[in-house]
Amino acid sequence: MGNYIIRRILNNNAFVSTNANGQEIVVMGKGIAFQKKAGDRVPHARAEQVFQLSQENTSRFQELVARIPMNYAVLSEKIIQMASERLGKPLDENIYITITDHIYSAVQRYQNGLVIRNTMRWEIQRYYPDEYAVGLQAAQMIREALSVPFAEDEAAFMALHFVNAQTGIEIGQMYEVTELIHAICDIVHRHFAMDFDITSLAYCRFLTHVKFFAQRLMLGTYYGDDDSELLLAVRSKYPEAYACTQEIAAYIASTRGQHLGEEEELYLTVHIARVTKP
Structure with missing residues (x-):
């Protein structure tokens, strides 16, 4: 099956390695890096998720993964896969950073009792109906996975992230x-x-x-x-x-x-x- 060689540990559930082409990858799995150190080998079978991003985005993604629980990255991967299938369009890989960071930040807000209303929800729903529908499904997936009562406003926020992933506009x-x-x-x-x-x-x-x-x-x-x-x-x-x-x-x-x-x-x-x- 082969092994990953740890180059850098991000947290107990993630580390940086390289693939066969020498490109950096982020390997994730529950407890996969616990009591490990750089240079150690980890069987491929232990990995639950493997992410490979461009050099431009990999350091930002690694920084994000290092500070959030693993389940957010896993959930984001499922949401991005769902969005890509429903929209039928390629999504810029930057979505792995933006949507994961948004979900984590939004959940923290909800847990602290801070719910932000999206004043442009109606416009986003009307002008980007496909992305808004994806946002609604993403919100439902988050509610089910994290038991957080996401409102429809969050669907509108996330919809623009999916628009951004198709257009490249900030x-x-x-x-x-x-x-x-x-x-x-x-x-x-x-x-x-x-x-x-x-x-x-x-x-x-x-x-x-x-x-x-x-x-x-x-x-x-x-x-x-x-x-x-x-x-x-x-x-x-x-x-x-x-x-x-x-x-x-x-x-x-x-x-x-x-x-x-x-x-x-x-x-x-x-x-x-x-x-x-x-």
């Missing part, structure tokens, strides 16, 4: 993205004095575009000025949608100091026209 910025999505939808709602049919394909396409549009703004990678002629045509065909786009552009300029290029205005106008079509 959690703090994800709140800004969500606020921006809400502001854009509100401008369209007020301009046309209408409610969205959230079950329609047009709304789904509109919301998807707005989410990626907001993410581009946050990352500073939004489209430029390459579609003047086509924009003129779209502007002529959808004058009200274009006027709404100009409201959005003015809002972004005043709140973020960013200028929308013609291509961004073009696509935004087309999606607004579709979602507001009678």
Whole structure:
């Protein structure tokens, strides 16, 4: 079966070793490092969990594992596996650090009687329904495993971690993205004095575009000025949608100091026209 050679002990339940390629790994198991020291050998069969992260993340993960009980890392692994399967998308490995740290910190808060309300829970649930559903299931898994009465607010907090693991945008910025999505939808709602049919394909396409549009703004990678002629045509065909786009552009300029290029205005106008079509 082979053995792991201990390079560094993190706690009684975890140590650092290397794999066949010389990459550092974190090996976990109940009492696996108890009364052990660097250089000792541990049979592979003793390991309950083995984590291999990139060099960029491995030191942060090791630091986290060293200060938390093993069951948090094991539970996080199960939650991440569930999330990956339900979302059907690859998740950045940084999720092993962020979601584990969040769960541990949140449980400590609950045990100390400190429950934080998520003021953007409704927006997160509406704009990221898949990730929110994963957050709800994760909260249920935590309640069952740790007997902590996690509220739905925690599902919203965790949902953004899963969004972050797909987009690479920091959690703090994800709140800004969500606020921006809400502001854009509100401008369209007020301009046309209408409610969205959230079950329609047009709304789904509109919301998807707005989410990626907001993410581009946050990352500073939004489209430029390459579609003047086509924009003129779209502007002529959808004058009200274009006027709404100009409201959005003015809002972004005043709140973020960013200028929308013609291509961004073009696509935004087309999606607004579709979602507001009678």
